[in-house]
Amino acid sequence: RTFSIKIGSTTHTGWLRAEFVPERHHVVLQVSDSLHGVLPLLIRRVRAWLDLDADPQAIHRVLHRRFPHSEGLRVPGTLDGFELAVRAVLGQQITVAAARTLAQRLVDVFGDPINTPIPELTRLFPSAAVLAQLSGDALGQLGIVKQRQNAILALARALDSGQLALHGGAQVHSTIEALKALPGIGDWTAQYIAMRALRWPDAFPAGDVALHKALGVQDAPNVRLASLAAEAASQAWKPWRSYAVLRAWAELPARAKTTAKNIKNIATHA
Known part of the structure:
Protein backbone atom coordinates (compact mmCIF):
# COMPACT_ATOMS: atom_id res chain seq x y z
CA ARG A 1 0.00 0.00 0.00
CA THR A 2 1.00 3.65 -0.23
CA PHE A 3 2.14 5.68 2.76
CA SER A 4 2.53 9.37 3.47
CA ILE A 5 3.62 11.17 6.62
CA LYS A 6 4.45 14.81 7.31
CA ILE A 7 7.24 15.57 9.77
CA GLY A 8 7.77 19.26 10.29
CA SER A 9 7.64 20.86 6.86
CA THR A 10 8.69 17.68 5.02
CA THR A 11 6.25 15.12 3.63
CA HIS A 12 7.62 11.63 3.09
CA THR A 13 5.74 9.45 0.60
CA GLY A 14 6.28 5.96 -0.72
CA TRP A 15 4.97 2.44 -0.66
CA LEU A 16 5.33 -0.70 1.42
CA ARG A 17 4.49 -4.37 1.24
CA ALA A 18 3.94 -6.61 4.27
CA GLU A 19 3.90 -10.38 3.85
CA PHE A 20 3.15 -12.99 6.49
CA VAL A 21 5.50 -15.97 6.67
CA PRO A 22 3.46 -18.47 8.73
CA GLU A 23 6.12 -21.14 9.05
CA ARG A 24 8.51 -18.61 10.62
CA HIS A 25 5.87 -16.60 12.50
CA HIS A 26 7.31 -13.48 10.86
CA VAL A 27 6.13 -10.53 8.85
CA VAL A 28 8.50 -9.50 6.06
CA LEU A 29 8.35 -5.78 5.33
CA GLN A 30 9.48 -4.27 2.03
CA VAL A 31 9.72 -0.47 1.91
CA SER A 32 10.46 2.01 -0.88
CA ASP A 33 13.78 3.88 -0.73
CA SER A 34 11.86 7.13 -0.30
CA LEU A 35 10.73 6.03 3.18
CA HIS A 36 14.12 5.01 4.57
CA GLY A 37 14.43 8.34 6.38
CA VAL A 38 11.35 7.55 8.46
CA LEU A 39 11.92 3.80 8.76
CA PRO A 40 11.88 3.59 12.60
CA LEU A 41 8.57 5.47 12.69
CA LEU A 42 7.16 3.38 9.85
CA ILE A 43 8.08 0.14 11.60
CA ARG A 44 6.26 1.31 14.73
CA ARG A 45 3.23 2.13 12.59
CA VAL A 46 3.33 -1.28 10.93
CA ARG A 47 3.58 -3.05 14.28
CA ALA A 48 0.49 -1.15 15.44
CA TRP A 49 -1.29 -1.77 12.13
CA LEU A 50 -0.83 -5.54 12.52
CA ASP A 51 -1.20 -5.49 16.32
CA LEU A 52 2.13 -7.27 16.69
CA ASP A 53 2.74 -6.06 20.24
CA ALA A 54 -0.42 -7.60 21.67
CA PRO A 76 -6.04 -4.46 13.24
CA GLY A 77 -4.80 -0.92 13.57
CA THR A 78 -4.06 1.49 10.74
CA LEU A 79 -1.16 3.29 9.13
CA ASP A 80 -3.22 6.48 8.78
CA GLY A 81 -5.85 7.44 11.35
CA PHE A 82 -7.47 9.99 9.06
CA GLU A 83 -7.83 7.50 6.22
CA LEU A 84 -9.37 4.96 8.55
CA ALA A 85 -11.84 7.51 9.91
CA VAL A 86 -12.89 8.56 6.41
CA ARG A 87 -13.34 4.94 5.34
CA ALA A 88 -15.39 4.27 8.48
CA VAL A 89 -17.69 7.17 7.59
CA LEU A 90 -17.98 6.05 3.97
CA GLY A 91 -18.93 2.55 5.14
CA GLN A 92 -21.89 3.69 7.23
CA GLN A 93 -25.11 1.91 6.23
CA ILE A 94 -23.93 0.75 2.80
CA THR A 95 -22.42 -2.44 1.41
CA VAL A 96 -18.74 -3.23 1.47
CA ALA A 97 -18.55 -3.00 -2.32
CA ALA A 98 -20.22 0.42 -2.34
CA ALA A 99 -17.88 1.74 0.36
CA ARG A 100 -14.85 0.56 -1.59
CA THR A 101 -16.14 2.25 -4.71
CA LEU A 102 -16.61 5.58 -2.94
CA ALA A 103 -13.16 5.40 -1.33
CA GLN A 104 -11.56 4.62 -4.68
CA ARG A 105 -13.30 7.59 -6.30
CA LEU A 106 -12.03 9.83 -3.51
CA VAL A 107 -8.47 8.62 -4.09
CA ASP A 108 -8.72 8.85 -7.89
CA VAL A 109 -9.95 12.44 -7.84
CA PHE A 110 -8.16 13.99 -4.86
CA GLY A 111 -5.16 11.75 -4.13
CA ASP A 112 -1.69 12.84 -5.25
CA PRO A 113 -0.10 10.57 -7.88
CA ILE A 114 2.80 8.35 -6.84
CA ASN A 115 5.10 5.99 -8.72
CA THR A 116 5.25 2.44 -7.37
CA PRO A 117 6.18 -0.97 -8.80
CA ILE A 118 2.69 -2.19 -7.89
CA PRO A 119 0.21 -1.54 -10.76
CA GLU A 120 -2.77 -1.04 -8.46
CA LEU A 121 -1.01 1.62 -6.37
CA THR A 122 -0.88 4.89 -8.29
CA ARG A 123 -2.19 7.50 -5.83
CA LEU A 124 -1.95 8.43 -2.17
CA PHE A 125 -5.02 8.70 0.00
CA PRO A 126 -5.93 12.42 0.12
CA SER A 127 -4.71 14.22 3.23
CA ALA A 128 -6.84 16.06 5.76
CA ALA A 129 -5.39 19.33 4.45
CA VAL A 130 -6.61 18.57 0.93
CA LEU A 131 -10.11 17.45 1.91
CA ALA A 132 -10.51 20.32 4.38
CA GLN A 133 -10.51 22.75 1.45
CA LEU A 134 -13.31 20.99 -0.44
CA SER A 135 -16.99 21.80 -0.63
CA GLY A 136 -19.76 19.35 0.00
CA ASP A 137 -20.65 19.52 -3.68
CA ALA A 138 -17.19 18.27 -4.62
CA LEU A 139 -17.78 15.15 -2.54
CA GLY A 140 -21.36 14.88 -3.71
CA GLN A 141 -20.18 14.54 -7.30
CA LEU A 142 -18.50 11.29 -6.24
CA GLY A 143 -21.81 9.88 -5.00
CA ILE A 144 -21.21 10.62 -1.32
CA VAL A 145 -24.48 11.57 0.38
CA LYS A 146 -24.93 14.81 2.32
CA GLN A 147 -24.57 13.34 5.81
CA ARG A 148 -21.27 11.66 4.89
CA GLN A 149 -20.07 14.83 3.14
CA ASN A 150 -20.55 16.81 6.32
CA ALA A 151 -18.82 14.18 8.45
CA ILE A 152 -15.79 13.88 6.17
CA LEU A 153 -15.35 17.64 5.86
CA ALA A 154 -15.70 18.11 9.62
CA LEU A 155 -13.14 15.36 10.26
CA ALA A 156 -10.70 16.84 7.77
CA ARG A 157 -11.00 20.35 9.17
CA ALA A 158 -10.66 19.19 12.78
CA LEU A 159 -7.48 17.26 11.99
CA ASP A 160 -6.03 19.92 9.73
CA SER A 161 -6.53 22.59 12.40
CA GLY A 162 -4.97 20.44 15.11
CA GLN A 163 -8.20 20.22 17.11
CA LEU A 164 -8.26 16.44 16.73
CA ALA A 165 -5.55 13.75 16.70
CA LEU A 166 -6.17 10.21 15.49
CA HIS A 167 -3.15 8.15 16.46
CA GLY A 168 -1.96 5.89 19.24
CA GLY A 169 -1.25 7.92 22.36
CA ALA A 170 -4.03 10.44 21.77
CA GLN A 171 -6.32 10.96 24.77
CA VAL A 172 -9.06 8.37 24.28
CA HIS A 173 -12.14 9.67 26.07
CA SER A 174 -11.82 13.30 24.98
CA THR A 175 -11.18 12.16 21.40
CA ILE A 176 -14.30 9.99 21.41
CA GLU A 177 -16.37 12.91 22.68
CA ALA A 178 -14.81 15.23 20.09
CA LEU A 179 -15.63 12.75 17.33
CA LYS A 180 -19.23 12.39 18.49
CA ALA A 181 -19.57 16.18 18.47
CA LEU A 182 -18.88 16.20 14.72
CA PRO A 183 -21.86 15.95 12.34
CA GLY A 184 -22.62 12.46 11.09
CA ILE A 185 -20.45 10.61 13.62
CA GLY A 186 -22.16 8.60 16.33
CA ASP A 187 -20.93 6.34 19.09
CA TRP A 188 -20.35 3.31 16.82
CA THR A 189 -18.04 5.19 14.48
CA ALA A 190 -16.25 6.95 17.35
CA GLN A 191 -15.66 3.67 19.20
CA TYR A 192 -14.47 1.99 16.01
CA ILE A 193 -11.98 4.79 15.33
CA ALA A 194 -10.77 4.60 18.93
CA MET A 195 -10.35 0.84 18.60
CA ARG A 196 -8.18 1.04 15.52
CA ALA A 197 -6.67 4.50 15.10
CA LEU A 198 -6.10 5.23 18.79
CA ARG A 199 -5.19 1.58 19.49
CA TRP A 200 -7.56 1.51 22.46
Missing part, protein backbone atom coordinates in the same frame (compact mmCIF):
# COMPACT_ATOMS: atom_id res chain seq x y z
CA ASP A 55 -0.11 -10.22 24.41
CA PRO A 56 -2.52 -12.96 23.22
CA GLN A 57 -2.15 -15.05 26.37
CA ALA A 58 -3.00 -12.17 28.71
CA ILE A 59 -6.00 -11.26 26.55
CA HIS A 60 -7.20 -14.86 26.34
CA ARG A 61 -7.09 -15.26 30.12
CA VAL A 62 -9.77 -12.58 30.39
CA LEU A 63 -11.87 -13.59 27.39
CA HIS A 64 -11.62 -17.38 27.22
CA ARG A 65 -14.74 -18.19 29.25
CA ARG A 66 -17.03 -16.43 26.80
CA PHE A 67 -14.87 -16.79 23.67
CA PRO A 68 -12.88 -20.03 24.07
CA HIS A 69 -12.14 -20.61 20.38
CA SER A 70 -10.63 -17.30 19.25
CA GLU A 71 -7.25 -17.24 20.97
CA GLY A 72 -4.72 -15.13 19.09
CA LEU A 73 -7.25 -13.01 17.20
CA ARG A 74 -5.76 -9.52 16.91
CA VAL A 75 -7.31 -6.09 16.44
CA PRO A 201 -7.93 -2.11 23.60
CA ASP A 202 -11.15 -1.41 25.51
CA ALA A 203 -13.39 0.12 22.83
CA PHE A 204 -16.94 -1.22 22.80
CA PRO A 205 -19.63 -0.09 20.30
CA ALA A 206 -22.52 -1.18 22.51
CA GLY A 207 -25.17 -0.18 19.97
CA ASP A 208 -23.87 -2.43 17.19
CA VAL A 209 -26.68 -4.66 15.91
CA ALA A 210 -24.33 -7.46 14.82
CA LEU A 211 -22.78 -7.42 18.29
CA HIS A 212 -26.25 -7.74 19.83
CA LYS A 213 -26.82 -10.87 17.74
CA ALA A 214 -23.47 -12.34 18.70
CA LEU A 215 -24.12 -11.74 22.40
CA GLY A 216 -27.71 -12.99 22.24
CA VAL A 217 -29.36 -9.74 23.36
CA GLN A 218 -31.05 -8.91 20.04
CA ASP A 219 -34.49 -9.86 21.40
CA ALA A 220 -34.56 -7.00 23.90
CA PRO A 221 -37.64 -4.76 23.49
CA ASN A 222 -35.59 -2.05 21.76
CA VAL A 223 -32.06 -1.16 20.68
CA ARG A 224 -31.43 0.94 23.78
CA LEU A 225 -32.14 -1.97 26.11
CA ALA A 226 -30.11 -4.33 23.92
CA SER A 227 -27.22 -1.86 24.10
CA LEU A 228 -27.49 -1.68 27.88
CA ALA A 229 -27.46 -5.48 28.09
CA ALA A 230 -24.40 -5.67 25.82
CA GLU A 231 -22.63 -3.00 27.88
CA ALA A 232 -23.40 -4.87 31.10
CA ALA A 233 -22.07 -8.14 29.69
CA SER A 234 -18.92 -6.42 28.47
CA GLN A 235 -17.80 -5.39 31.95
CA ALA A 236 -16.34 -8.87 32.46
CA TRP A 237 -14.04 -8.38 29.45
CA LYS A 238 -12.32 -5.17 30.52
CA PRO A 239 -9.71 -3.99 29.61
CA TRP A 240 -9.78 -6.06 26.40
CA ARG A 241 -13.24 -5.30 25.04
CA SER A 242 -11.93 -4.41 21.56
CA TYR A 243 -10.71 -8.00 21.28
CA ALA A 244 -14.02 -9.27 22.65
CA VAL A 245 -15.85 -7.37 19.90
CA LEU A 246 -13.77 -9.02 17.18
CA ARG A 247 -14.26 -12.43 18.77
CA ALA A 248 -18.01 -11.83 18.97
CA TRP A 249 -18.20 -10.78 15.33
CA ALA A 250 -16.14 -13.83 14.34
CA GLU A 251 -18.74 -16.10 15.97
CA LEU A 252 -21.58 -14.80 13.81
CA PRO A 253 -23.00 -16.97 11.02
CA ALA A 254 -22.16 -15.65 7.56
CA ARG A 255 -25.57 -14.07 6.93
CA ALA A 256 -25.27 -11.93 10.07
CA LYS A 257 -21.77 -10.60 9.51
CA THR A 258 -22.62 -7.18 8.10
CA THR A 259 -20.47 -5.33 10.62
CA ALA A 260 -17.72 -7.92 10.51
CA LYS A 261 -17.55 -7.52 6.74
CA ASN A 262 -17.17 -3.79 7.17
CA ILE A 263 -14.21 -4.21 9.51
CA LYS A 264 -12.57 -6.58 7.03
CA ASN A 265 -13.07 -4.02 4.28
CA ILE A 266 -11.49 -1.23 6.26
CA ALA A 267 -8.74 -3.47 7.62
CA THR A 268 -7.74 -4.47 4.10
CA HIS A 269 -7.37 -0.90 2.90
CA ALA A 270 -6.34 1.06 5.98
Whole structure:
Protein backbone atom coordinates (compact mmCIF):
# COMPACT_ATOMS: atom_id res chain seq x y z
CA ARG A 1 0.00 0.00 0.00
CA THR A 2 1.00 3.65 -0.23
CA PHE A 3 2.14 5.68 2.76
CA SER A 4 2.53 9.37 3.47
CA ILE A 5 3.62 11.17 6.62
CA LYS A 6 4.45 14.81 7.31
CA ILE A 7 7.24 15.57 9.77
CA GLY A 8 7.77 19.26 10.29
CA SER A 9 7.64 20.86 6.86
CA THR A 10 8.69 17.68 5.02
CA THR A 11 6.25 15.12 3.63
CA HIS A 12 7.62 11.63 3.09
CA THR A 13 5.74 9.45 0.60
CA GLY A 14 6.28 5.96 -0.72
CA TRP A 15 4.97 2.44 -0.66
CA LEU A 16 5.33 -0.70 1.42
CA ARG A 17 4.49 -4.37 1.24
CA ALA A 18 3.94 -6.61 4.27
CA GLU A 19 3.90 -10.38 3.85
CA PHE A 20 3.15 -12.99 6.49
CA VAL A 21 5.50 -15.97 6.67
CA PRO A 22 3.46 -18.47 8.73
CA GLU A 23 6.12 -21.14 9.05
CA ARG A 24 8.51 -18.61 10.62
CA HIS A 25 5.87 -16.60 12.50
CA HIS A 26 7.31 -13.48 10.86
CA VAL A 27 6.13 -10.53 8.85
CA VAL A 28 8.50 -9.50 6.06
CA LEU A 29 8.35 -5.78 5.33
CA GLN A 30 9.48 -4.27 2.03
CA VAL A 31 9.72 -0.47 1.91
CA SER A 32 10.46 2.01 -0.88
CA ASP A 33 13.78 3.88 -0.73
CA SER A 34 11.86 7.13 -0.30
CA LEU A 35 10.73 6.03 3.18
CA HIS A 36 14.12 5.01 4.57
CA GLY A 37 14.43 8.34 6.38
CA VAL A 38 11.35 7.55 8.46
CA LEU A 39 11.92 3.80 8.76
CA PRO A 40 11.88 3.59 12.60
CA LEU A 41 8.57 5.47 12.69
CA LEU A 42 7.16 3.38 9.85
CA ILE A 43 8.08 0.14 11.60
CA ARG A 44 6.26 1.31 14.73
CA ARG A 45 3.23 2.13 12.59
CA VAL A 46 3.33 -1.28 10.93
CA ARG A 47 3.58 -3.05 14.28
CA ALA A 48 0.49 -1.15 15.44
CA TRP A 49 -1.29 -1.77 12.13
CA LEU A 50 -0.83 -5.54 12.52
CA ASP A 51 -1.20 -5.49 16.32
CA LEU A 52 2.13 -7.27 16.69
CA ASP A 53 2.74 -6.06 20.24
CA ALA A 54 -0.42 -7.60 21.67
CA ASP A 55 -0.11 -10.22 24.41
CA PRO A 56 -2.52 -12.96 23.22
CA GLN A 57 -2.15 -15.05 26.37
CA ALA A 58 -3.00 -12.17 28.71
CA ILE A 59 -6.00 -11.26 26.55
CA HIS A 60 -7.20 -14.86 26.34
CA ARG A 61 -7.09 -15.26 30.12
CA VAL A 62 -9.77 -12.58 30.39
CA LEU A 63 -11.87 -13.59 27.39
CA HIS A 64 -11.62 -17.38 27.22
CA ARG A 65 -14.74 -18.19 29.25
CA ARG A 66 -17.03 -16.43 26.80
CA PHE A 67 -14.87 -16.79 23.67
CA PRO A 68 -12.88 -20.03 24.07
CA HIS A 69 -12.14 -20.61 20.38
CA SER A 70 -10.63 -17.30 19.25
CA GLU A 71 -7.25 -17.24 20.97
CA GLY A 72 -4.72 -15.13 19.09
CA LEU A 73 -7.25 -13.01 17.20
CA ARG A 74 -5.76 -9.52 16.91
CA VAL A 75 -7.31 -6.09 16.44
CA PRO A 76 -6.04 -4.46 13.24
CA GLY A 77 -4.80 -0.92 13.57
CA THR A 78 -4.06 1.49 10.74
CA LEU A 79 -1.16 3.29 9.13
CA ASP A 80 -3.22 6.48 8.78
CA GLY A 81 -5.85 7.44 11.35
CA PHE A 82 -7.47 9.99 9.06
CA GLU A 83 -7.83 7.50 6.22
CA LEU A 84 -9.37 4.96 8.55
CA ALA A 85 -11.84 7.51 9.91
CA VAL A 86 -12.89 8.56 6.41
CA ARG A 87 -13.34 4.94 5.34
CA ALA A 88 -15.39 4.27 8.48
CA VAL A 89 -17.69 7.17 7.59
CA LEU A 90 -17.98 6.05 3.97
CA GLY A 91 -18.93 2.55 5.14
CA GLN A 92 -21.89 3.69 7.23
CA GLN A 93 -25.11 1.91 6.23
CA ILE A 94 -23.93 0.75 2.80
CA THR A 95 -22.42 -2.44 1.41
CA VAL A 96 -18.74 -3.23 1.47
CA ALA A 97 -18.55 -3.00 -2.32
CA ALA A 98 -20.22 0.42 -2.34
CA ALA A 99 -17.88 1.74 0.36
CA ARG A 100 -14.85 0.56 -1.59
CA THR A 101 -16.14 2.25 -4.71
CA LEU A 102 -16.61 5.58 -2.94
CA ALA A 103 -13.16 5.40 -1.33
CA GLN A 104 -11.56 4.62 -4.68
CA ARG A 105 -13.30 7.59 -6.30
CA LEU A 106 -12.03 9.83 -3.51
CA VAL A 107 -8.47 8.62 -4.09
CA ASP A 108 -8.72 8.85 -7.89
CA VAL A 109 -9.95 12.44 -7.84
CA PHE A 110 -8.16 13.99 -4.86
CA GLY A 111 -5.16 11.75 -4.13
CA ASP A 112 -1.69 12.84 -5.25
CA PRO A 113 -0.10 10.57 -7.88
CA ILE A 114 2.80 8.35 -6.84
CA ASN A 115 5.10 5.99 -8.72
CA THR A 116 5.25 2.44 -7.37
CA PRO A 117 6.18 -0.97 -8.80
CA ILE A 118 2.69 -2.19 -7.89
CA PRO A 119 0.21 -1.54 -10.76
CA GLU A 120 -2.77 -1.04 -8.46
CA LEU A 121 -1.01 1.62 -6.37
CA THR A 122 -0.88 4.89 -8.29
CA ARG A 123 -2.19 7.50 -5.83
CA LEU A 124 -1.95 8.43 -2.17
CA PHE A 125 -5.02 8.70 0.00
CA PRO A 126 -5.93 12.42 0.12
CA SER A 127 -4.71 14.22 3.23
CA ALA A 128 -6.84 16.06 5.76
CA ALA A 129 -5.39 19.33 4.45
CA VAL A 130 -6.61 18.57 0.93
CA LEU A 131 -10.11 17.45 1.91
CA ALA A 132 -10.51 20.32 4.38
CA GLN A 133 -10.51 22.75 1.45
CA LEU A 134 -13.31 20.99 -0.44
CA SER A 135 -16.99 21.80 -0.63
CA GLY A 136 -19.76 19.35 0.00
CA ASP A 137 -20.65 19.52 -3.68
CA ALA A 138 -17.19 18.27 -4.62
CA LEU A 139 -17.78 15.15 -2.54
CA GLY A 140 -21.36 14.88 -3.71
CA GLN A 141 -20.18 14.54 -7.30
CA LEU A 142 -18.50 11.29 -6.24
CA GLY A 143 -21.81 9.88 -5.00
CA ILE A 144 -21.21 10.62 -1.32
CA VAL A 145 -24.48 11.57 0.38
CA LYS A 146 -24.93 14.81 2.32
CA GLN A 147 -24.57 13.34 5.81
CA ARG A 148 -21.27 11.66 4.89
CA GLN A 149 -20.07 14.83 3.14
CA ASN A 150 -20.55 16.81 6.32
CA ALA A 151 -18.82 14.18 8.45
CA ILE A 152 -15.79 13.88 6.17
CA LEU A 153 -15.35 17.64 5.86
CA ALA A 154 -15.70 18.11 9.62
CA LEU A 155 -13.14 15.36 10.26
CA ALA A 156 -10.70 16.84 7.77
CA ARG A 157 -11.00 20.35 9.17
CA ALA A 158 -10.66 19.19 12.78
CA LEU A 159 -7.48 17.26 11.99
CA ASP A 160 -6.03 19.92 9.73
CA SER A 161 -6.53 22.59 12.40
CA GLY A 162 -4.97 20.44 15.11
CA GLN A 163 -8.20 20.22 17.11
CA LEU A 164 -8.26 16.44 16.73
CA ALA A 165 -5.55 13.75 16.70
CA LEU A 166 -6.17 10.21 15.49
CA HIS A 167 -3.15 8.15 16.46
CA GLY A 168 -1.96 5.89 19.24
CA GLY A 169 -1.25 7.92 22.36
CA ALA A 170 -4.03 10.44 21.77
CA GLN A 171 -6.32 10.96 24.77
CA VAL A 172 -9.06 8.37 24.28
CA HIS A 173 -12.14 9.67 26.07
CA SER A 174 -11.82 13.30 24.98
CA THR A 175 -11.18 12.16 21.40
CA ILE A 176 -14.30 9.99 21.41
CA GLU A 177 -16.37 12.91 22.68
CA ALA A 178 -14.81 15.23 20.09
CA LEU A 179 -15.63 12.75 17.33
CA LYS A 180 -19.23 12.39 18.49
CA ALA A 181 -19.57 16.18 18.47
CA LEU A 182 -18.88 16.20 14.72
CA PRO A 183 -21.86 15.95 12.34
CA GLY A 184 -22.62 12.46 11.09
CA ILE A 185 -20.45 10.61 13.62
CA GLY A 186 -22.16 8.60 16.33
CA ASP A 187 -20.93 6.34 19.09
CA TRP A 188 -20.35 3.31 16.82
CA THR A 189 -18.04 5.19 14.48
CA ALA A 190 -16.25 6.95 17.35
CA GLN A 191 -15.66 3.67 19.20
CA TYR A 192 -14.47 1.99 16.01
CA ILE A 193 -11.98 4.79 15.33
CA ALA A 194 -10.77 4.60 18.93
CA MET A 195 -10.35 0.84 18.60
CA ARG A 196 -8.18 1.04 15.52
CA ALA A 197 -6.67 4.50 15.10
CA LEU A 198 -6.10 5.23 18.79
CA ARG A 199 -5.19 1.58 19.49
CA TRP A 200 -7.56 1.51 22.46
CA PRO A 201 -7.93 -2.11 23.60
CA ASP A 202 -11.15 -1.41 25.51
CA ALA A 203 -13.39 0.12 22.83
CA PHE A 204 -16.94 -1.22 22.80
CA PRO A 205 -19.63 -0.09 20.30
CA ALA A 206 -22.52 -1.18 22.51
CA GLY A 207 -25.17 -0.18 19.97
CA ASP A 208 -23.87 -2.43 17.19
CA VAL A 209 -26.68 -4.66 15.91
CA ALA A 210 -24.33 -7.46 14.82
CA LEU A 211 -22.78 -7.42 18.29
CA HIS A 212 -26.25 -7.74 19.83
CA LYS A 213 -26.82 -10.87 17.74
CA ALA A 214 -23.47 -12.34 18.70
CA LEU A 215 -24.12 -11.74 22.40
CA GLY A 216 -27.71 -12.99 22.24
CA VAL A 217 -29.36 -9.74 23.36
CA GLN A 218 -31.05 -8.91 20.04
CA ASP A 219 -34.49 -9.86 21.40
CA ALA A 220 -34.56 -7.00 23.90
CA PRO A 221 -37.64 -4.76 23.49
CA ASN A 222 -35.59 -2.05 21.76
CA VAL A 223 -32.06 -1.16 20.68
CA ARG A 224 -31.43 0.94 23.78
CA LEU A 225 -32.14 -1.97 26.11
CA ALA A 226 -30.11 -4.33 23.92
CA SER A 227 -27.22 -1.86 24.10
CA LEU A 228 -27.49 -1.68 27.88
CA ALA A 229 -27.46 -5.48 28.09
CA ALA A 230 -24.40 -5.67 25.82
CA GLU A 231 -22.63 -3.00 27.88
CA ALA A 232 -23.40 -4.87 31.10
CA ALA A 233 -22.07 -8.14 29.69
CA SER A 234 -18.92 -6.42 28.47
CA GLN A 235 -17.80 -5.39 31.95
CA ALA A 236 -16.34 -8.87 32.46
CA TRP A 237 -14.04 -8.38 29.45
CA LYS A 238 -12.32 -5.17 30.52
CA PRO A 239 -9.71 -3.99 29.61
CA TRP A 240 -9.78 -6.06 26.40
CA ARG A 241 -13.24 -5.30 25.04
CA SER A 242 -11.93 -4.41 21.56
CA TYR A 243 -10.71 -8.00 21.28
CA ALA A 244 -14.02 -9.27 22.65
CA VAL A 245 -15.85 -7.37 19.90
CA LEU A 246 -13.77 -9.02 17.18
CA ARG A 247 -14.26 -12.43 18.77
CA ALA A 248 -18.01 -11.83 18.97
CA TRP A 249 -18.20 -10.78 15.33
CA ALA A 250 -16.14 -13.83 14.34
CA GLU A 251 -18.74 -16.10 15.97
CA LEU A 252 -21.58 -14.80 13.81
CA PRO A 253 -23.00 -16.97 11.02
CA ALA A 254 -22.16 -15.65 7.56
CA ARG A 255 -25.57 -14.07 6.93
CA ALA A 256 -25.27 -11.93 10.07
CA LYS A 257 -21.77 -10.60 9.51
CA THR A 258 -22.62 -7.18 8.10
CA THR A 259 -20.47 -5.33 10.62
CA ALA A 260 -17.72 -7.92 10.51
CA LYS A 261 -17.55 -7.52 6.74
CA ASN A 262 -17.17 -3.79 7.17
CA ILE A 263 -14.21 -4.21 9.51
CA LYS A 264 -12.57 -6.58 7.03
CA ASN A 265 -13.07 -4.02 4.28
CA ILE A 266 -11.49 -1.23 6.26
CA ALA A 267 -8.74 -3.47 7.62
CA THR A 268 -7.74 -4.47 4.10
CA HIS A 269 -7.37 -0.90 2.90
CA ALA A 270 -6.34 1.06 5.98
